[in-house]
Amino acid sequence: MNKNKAIAKINKYGKYGSIITVVMIVIVSILTLVTLVAAVGTKFIPDDLFKINLGTQAEVIINPSAIDSDVDAATFDQITYAINSGKVQGGLNLGAVSMELNTAEVVGDVVVCKTTEGTGELHLTNVGNVLLLVVVSLLLTLISTIFGFKFCKSIEKCESPFEDNVIKKMRYMAFSLLPWAVFSSIPKYAVNNLFNNNLKVNLTLDMNIILIVLVILALTVVFKYGAILQQESDETL
Amino acid sequence: MGKIILRLDRMMADRKMSLNELSEKVGVSNVNLSKMKTGKISAIRFSTLEAICDVLNCQPGDILEYDPNAVSENNEE
Known part of the structure; x- marks a missing residue:
């Protein structure tokens, strides 16, 4: 060149x-x-003219079969009872919105924990x-x-x-x-x-x-x- | 340290040769030859020096002169 x-x-x-x-x-x-x-x-x-509310819900699924050790029916019931009675504390934090786990129900062979609706304000x-x-x-x-x-x-x-x-x-x-x-x-x-x-x-x-x-x-x-x-x-x- | 001074103008006057004529014969533009005459260059190639010496029929020493009392621009810093 x-x-x-x-x-x-x-x-x-x-x-x-x-x-x-x-x-x-x-x-x-x-x-x-x-x-x-x-x-x-x-x-x-x-x-205070306006604010935007953000809301969301989440589900946490606990599947005992995913754990190597055996979980019998009684233990499974105890876990479900503990969550439902509020003895198990937990939650999710997604930055703007935080959610508390509060209900649980057995669906088939898994426990489904549901959260209350979390809100965040903008x-x-x-x-x-x-x-x-x-x-x-x-x-x-x-x-x-x-x-x-x-x-x-x-x-x-x-x-x-x-x-x-x-x-x-x-x-x-x-x-x-x-x-x-x-x-x-x-x-x-x-x-x-x-x-x-x-x-x-x-x-x-x-x-x-x-x-x-x-x-x-x-x-x-x-x-x-x-x-x-x-x-x-x-x-x- | 002294300085190298180009005496091209003196040799051209001796040979009664104009800048344009020398420029044509040497193959260097008259702008560059003018710079050479006024000492505004820092180096000269052997090929250029050979061509000038050939045209002016002189030795490099006739064109280049060392002045020990002059101050070189390169050493002014």
């Missing part, structure tokens, strides 16, 4: 990257705006808080995408990838990813906080993103060395 073809290929990839990042910027901008309006909107609506305040977390997350995405776009644009226009401009944009892009190392857990907490009244976010350092940033920064150093060689080559006649 000769030099001009290689440069043309690099420019072409830069162009594709620019198009993709522009589309991403538009989508993320619209999403950020809509989410921000929704988040602010929820703050102006009274919290408050408007929680939705607003979660939307704010989503806005922060989208803003970080937007910043990284803008720096990504600038990098792709510099690749698209460059006459050699070993230019100071390309290296500078690459370094900025790496640094723009750094906030993600701290805030990458936001989407997870956004979902977890949906049913909690208190907004709780534990920030943790995401080592994967730190590693990606370090790799990109290492590449910028390699490119910087390439730029020095390029300059030497350009100044040699």
Whole structure:
């Protein structure tokens, strides 16, 4: 592959990257705006205007034949009696909804334990808080995408990838990813906080993103060395 | 440390050769020859030096000169 073809290929990839990042910027901008309006909107609506109740039921089937040891009819009756009389405490917790086991009946050779209907409430305040977390997350995405776009644009226009401009944009892009190392857990907490009244976010350092940033920064150093060689080559006649 | 100074302009004046003429005969663009004349290059290939010496009918020492008192741009840092 000769030099001009290689440069043309690099420019072409830069162009594709620019198009993709522009589309991403538009989508993320619209999403950020809509989410921000929704988040602010929820703050102006009274919290008790409406709430969503979630309900569910569950069945737990105890099958003695699945156990290796023999369970005679009397023991089986005792288990059923214990559950029905409330001596056996148990329940299911599905995050938003918790259910208590309270009735049991023998169906064939298994005991079927039924739960009462568990309920969970979705408050408007929680939705607003979660939307704010989503806005922060989208803003970080937007910043990284803008720096990504600038990098792709510099690749698209460059006459050699070993230019100071390309290296500078690459370094900025790496640094723009750094906030993600701290805030990458936001989407997870956004979902977890949906049913909690208190907004709780534990920030943790995401080592994967730190590693990606370090790799990109290492590449910028390699490119910087390439730029020095390029300059030497350009100044040699 | 001193600096290598190119005396191409002096040799061209001695041989009464214009930049365009030398450019055509050596096969180096006159932009690059101009850079060479003004000392804005950091290295020169043997092939380029051979071509210039051939056209100007001179030795490399006639074109290149070492000035121990001049400061090289590479050592300014």
